[in-house]
Amino acid sequence: MSFEIFLQAIVGGLANAALYALIAVGLTLVFGVMRIINFAHGEFLMIAMYAGYFAWSLLGIDPIVAIALVTPVLMVLGALLYSSVMRFALRVPEINQMAATLGLSLLLQHLALVAFTGDNMLVTQARAIAGVELGPVVVQVNQLIACGISIVLLGALYVVLQRTDFGLIMRAVAQSRDGAALSGIDVTGVYKWAVAVGIGTLGVAGPLLVSLLYVNPHVGALFTLKAFVIVILGGLGSFTGALVGALVVGLAESIAGAWFSASIAAAVPFVILILILLTRPEGLMNRSVRA
Amino acid sequence: MTSLLEVQRVSKSFGGLHALSDVSFEVGAGEIFAVIGPNGAGKTTLFNCLAGAATLTSGAIRLGGQRIDGRPPHEICRRGLARTFQLVKPFRGMTVLENVKVAAFSRYPSTKQATAAARAVLDRIGMAGLAEHDAETLNVAQLRQLEIARALATEPQLLLLDEMLAGLTPTESTAMCERIRQLPRAGIAVIVVEHSIPVVTSLCARAVVLCFGKVLTQGSTCEVIANPRVQEAYLGNAQS
Amino acid sequence: MSNFRTATIVAGVLLVAFAAVSGDRYFMDIFIFTCFYGTLAVCWNMMAGLTGLMSLGHALFVGIGAYSVAWGLSVHGWSPLVTWPLGVGLAVAAAAAIGMLCFRYGLRGYFFAIATLAFGEVAFFTVSATEALGRSDGMIMPISAEDIPGQLQFFEKWPYALIIMTILIGTIAIGEALMKSRTGYYWRALRDNEQAAEALGVNARAFKLRCFMLSAGISALCGAFYANYVAFVDPRSVLGVELSIQMLVYSIVGGMSLLWGPLIGAAVLVPFSILLRDYSAIPGSDIVVYAVLLAVLALVLPQGIAGWFVARWQRRRLARRASRTAEVVS
Ligand SMILES: Nc1ncnc2c1ncn2[C@@H]1O[C@H](COP(=O)(O)OP(=O)(O)OP(=O)(O)O)[C@@H](O)[C@H]1O
Numbered sequence: 001m002s003f004e005i006f007l008q009a010i011v012g013g014l015a016n017a018a019l020y021a022l023i024a025v026g027l028t029l030v031f032g033v034m035r036i037i038n039f040a041h042g043e044f045l046m047i048a049m050y051a052g053y054f055a056w057s058l059l060g061i062d063p064i065v066a067i068a069l070v071t072p073v074l075m076v077l078g079a080l081l082y083s084s085v086m087r088f089a090l091r092v093p094e095i096n097q098m099a100a101t102l103g104l105s106l107l108l109q110h111l112a113l114v115a116f117t118g119d120n121m122l123v124t125q126a127r128a129i130a131g132v133e134l135g136p137v138v139v140q141v142n143q144l145i146a147c148g149i150s151i152v153l154l155g156a157l158y159v160v161l162q163r164t165d166f167g168l169i170m171r172a173v174a175q176s177r178d179g180a181a182l183s184g185i186d187v188t189g190v191y192k193w194a195v196a197v198g199i200g201t202l203g204v205a206g207p208l209l210v211s212l213l214y215v216n217p218h219v220g221a222l223f224t225l226k227a228f229v230i231v232i233l234g235g236l237g238s239f240t241g242a243l244v245g246a247l248v249v250g251l252a253e254s255i256a257g258a259w260f261s262a263s264i265a266a267a268v269p270f271v272i273l274i275l276i277l278l279t280r281p282e283g284l285m286n287r288s289v290r291a
Numbered sequence: 292m293t294s295l296l297e298v299q300r301v302s303k304s305f306g307g308l309h310a311l312s313d314v315s316f317e318v319g320a321g322e323i324f325a326v327i328g329p330n331g332a333g334k335t336t337l338f339n340c341l342a343g344a345a346t347l348t349s350g351a352i353r354l355g356g357q358r359i360d361g362r363p364p365h366e367i368c369r370r371g372l373a374r375t376f377q378l379v380k381p382f383r384g385m386t387v388l389e390n391v392k393v394a395a396f397s398r399y400p401s402t403k404q405a406t407a408a409a410r411a412v413l414d415r416i417g418m419a420g421l422a423e424h425d426a427e428t429l430n431v432a433q434l435r436q437l438e439i440a441r442a443l444a445t446e447p448q449l450l451l452l453d454e455m456l457a458g459l460t461p462t463e464s465t466a467m468c469e470r471i472r473q474l475p476r477a478g479i480a481v482i483v484v485e486h487s488i489p490v491v492t493s494l495c496a497r498a499v500v501l502c503f504g505k506v507l508t509q510g511s512t513c514e515v516i517a518n519p520r521v522q523e524a525y526l527g528n529a530q531s
Numbered sequence: 532m533s534n535f536r537t538a539t540i541v542a543g544v545l546l547v548a549f550a551a552v553s554g555d556r557y558f559m560d561i562f563i564f565t566c567f568y569g570t571l572a573v574c575w576n577m578m579a580g581l582t583g584l585m586s587l588g589h590a591l592f593v594g595i596g597a598y599s600v601a602w603g604l605s606v607h608g609w610s611p612l613v614t615w616p617l618g619v620g621l622a623v624a625a626a627a628a629i630g631m632l633c634f635r636y637g638l639r640g641y642f643f644a645i646a647t648l649a650f651g652e653v654a655f656f657t658v659s660a661t662e663a664l665g666r667s668d669g670m671i672m673p674i675s676a677e678d679i680p681g682q683l684q685f686f687e688k689w690p691y692a693l694i695i696m697t698i699l700i701g702t703i704a705i706g707e708a709l710m711k712s713r714t715g716y717y718w719r720a721l722r723d724n725e726q727a728a729e730a731l732g733v734n735a736r737a738f739k740l741r742c743f744m745l746s747a748g749i750s751a752l753c754g755a756f757y758a759n760y761v762a763f764v765d766p767r768s769v770l771g772v773e774l775s776i777q778m779l780v781y782s783i784v785g786g787m788s789l790l791w792g793p794l795i796g797a798a799v800l801v802p803f804s805i806l807l808r809d810y811s812a813i814p815g816s817d818i819v820v821y822a823v824l825l826a827v828l829a830l831v832l833p834q835g836i837a838g839w840f841v842a843r844w845q846r847r848r849l850a851r852r853a854s855r856t857a858e859v860v861s
Pocket residue numbers: 289290291305308310328329330331332333334335336337377
């Protein structure tokens with residue numbers, strides 16, 4: 001492998017990583033607060049991608065603009081997800097939680113199949129084929145845009161979670177549900193907001209992603225799994241951990257893609273996951289020692 | 292008195308927190324021994340170390356002369372050390388009898404013998420009437436009893452009881468004390484963790500006092516209780 | 532045969548169903564697939580419902596069994612006498628390796644589920660990229676015009692039905708014997724509270740491993756059967772996550788706390804979804820029904836259909852006994 005190809009892979013990996021981080025942060029936020037892993041996370045991304053696609057193909061709205069429309073819709077869907085599934089999932093054993101969100105994921109996939117057929121759809125604007133030369137490597141303009149917007153949004157989320165009362169309350173609930181409830185926090189409200197924000201981030205990621213990657217009803221499953229890998233890599237529920245995890249997965253995938261076949265590259269995140277679960281199941285970033 | 296359990300310079304830390312440092316004491320066969328100390332002193336951590344649920348940072352533990360530290364919990368159980376949990380941990384999907392049978396299987400691999408042994412334990416502890424009830428439906432006192440029944444069904448030489456009286460009514464705790472007092476007659480030594488001083492003085496001849504993971508003092512229960520430093524530790528705790 | 536009451540009842544019901552469908556190839560096919568998925572769900576649930584280990588990678592073991600048969604036959608012409616034990620052996624070995632790794636590090640709950648999911652996906656992608664195994668197109672097994680019993684090739688469907696019935700009844704019988712023995716008690720104890728179980732002398736790692744290996748072995752047996760029956764294997768049908776999720780669906784719907792619960796789930800859903808698939812105008816409508824059932828039942832009826840009935844029946848019995856003792860007292 002030549003150095004240029006390697007460099008190209010690195011840059012491509014970094015650009016993907018930002019978008020991955022955005023997708024994974026939503027998953028980790030919901031888990032951190034509610035202790036439920038949402039196996040249907042990717043399907044909401046799929047919905048956001050379709051929304052971005054149709055906003056462009058039917059209404060001619062640029063995906064970047066569509067973000068402003070799709071994000072509120074996804075937040076509402078998140079709130080609906082909370083009141084229809086997550087709320088009840090709090091009361092049942094872990095296996096049932098998994099079963100419920102897995103069921104939801106299957107349902108959304110097949111509803112999408114019925115509604116939109118299995119065809120691949122992609123936003124193809126003029127700038128989709130445009131590239132920017134950065135020294136020896138070329139980056140797609142869309143990739144650059146997606147990366148930039150993701151980083152801005154991640155930064156904003158970080159500030160919200162670390163610096164505002166809202167973030168403080170969320171972290172309090174994440175640390176101890178009962179403690180937070182005792183100190184007068186409306187825990188259900190926090191749950192609803194966490195899911196709304198966690199799914200809402202997908203409203204940003206979806207339109208960006210659909211100008212880079214085909215959307216079809218099964219695209220979500222792939223991203224759910226990638227998000228799992230990232231989130232476990234960084235430590236479940238950790239925001240900064242998800243950023244690091246996304247970097248690792250994005251880079252590993254893109255380097256493996258340059259080196260080996262596409263099928264092998266697809267297996268890379270899972271190999272990473274297996275390695276991490278077996279060596280540091282509490283995640284790369286987590287330093288606390290559990291008994 | 293031959294010592295059944297020897298705890299030698301046991302330390303345990305969680306990250307930077309020294310939950311136990313240099314704890315040493317001995318317990319004789321057939322003795323009822325007390326571990327006392329204010330909240331957070333490290334009593335439960337000590338039990339976890341003894342039972343193999345937590346690994347030691349340093350030190351040694353011997354049961355009947357043989358090292359048990361570093362051994363997994365199930366092996367320590369088979370060597371004759373049983374424990375109850377401060378926060379009860381019943382098998383909620385099983386009946387009371389089934390709960391006890393799980394424990395009895397550690398001595399009797401055949402279902403028939405294990406059932407008989409489990410029934411015998413339930414009879415002895417006065418829970419026979421609850422045998423077919425779901426563990427889920429028991430109240431606090433019954434759950435505590437179930438903890439003891441399960442521990443006894445493993446036929447231990449040494450039984451660790453972690454705050455078995457907390458939350459019981461006076462009648463219930465008197466009955467429980469009576470039951471504990473019977474144990475040495477069956478050849479079972481007992482270590483109790485208990486906050487109530489009257490209970491400790493009435494049950495135990497000897498005691499060790501832990502405070503912030505260190506042994507404050509040990510010896511005969513009356514002397515230990517009278518020790519001003521112990522009183523200070525408790526009062527200090529009560530004021531805070 | 533009071534020791535094998537469930538197995539006897541299941542065998543009786545299966546024989547009646549077998550007799551009922553024996554005239555019709557289509558219904559026989561449905562019967563065979565119901566037994567196939569039923570066996571898979573029962574052995575999956577031995578781990579999930581009875582031991583508390585939820586595997587989302589069980590398709591891996593089905594795939595090992597199926598591909599052993601397909602590859603052994605098409606490449607070497609091996610008979611099932613060789614390929615079935617090979618498949619089961621490989622699957623048990625794979626489960627032992629995966630289990631040792633996972634249990635050594637104490638993975639459970641979500642972590643175990645996702646780890647097994649990852650192992651399954653790695654296998655899926657690896658097979659999809661392996662030339663010798665036909666890549667994602669799969670392998671078509673050679674079939675001849677006349678029956679070859681030695682290669683388990685029959686025109687009629689009833690021999691297949693008998694084979695899968697035997698596997699299913701055997702699985703239930705083994706499961707029933709185990710659930711009444713120390714192993715079964717230990718499994719349920721591990722499910723309910725691992726720490727307490729260990730403190731009471733249960734070697735958690737060894738017993739979880741045993742469960743995993745048994746479940747994987749039976750899954751591989753089913754996979755081997757599938758390959759011989761369908762004569763075609765591809766990654767999607769025998770290695771995909773969907774297959775693992777199917778086992779979960781039947782178990783949740785039937786009832787996870789009972790050995791035979793998942794069988795009820797399969798008996799209700801498999802015929803239903805095959806009929807829906809074949810006769811409904813909307814593609815994938817069978818899965819939509821599944822998915823809704825899965826999500827709703829998992830939240831609303833956590834103990835499943837069979838579990839709900841059994842619980843009701845037990846409550847009735849307890850109430851009757853209580854009223855009887857009350858009469859005696861008064
Ligand atoms: N798994 C753990 N990780 C980190 N710290 C722990 C852990 N277990 C116990 N500790 C700490 O070790 C100290 C001793 O705790 P321990 O539970 O042993 O106290 P205790 O004497 O049993 O108190 P109590 O009377 O309240 O039961 C406490 O400060 C506790 O926070």
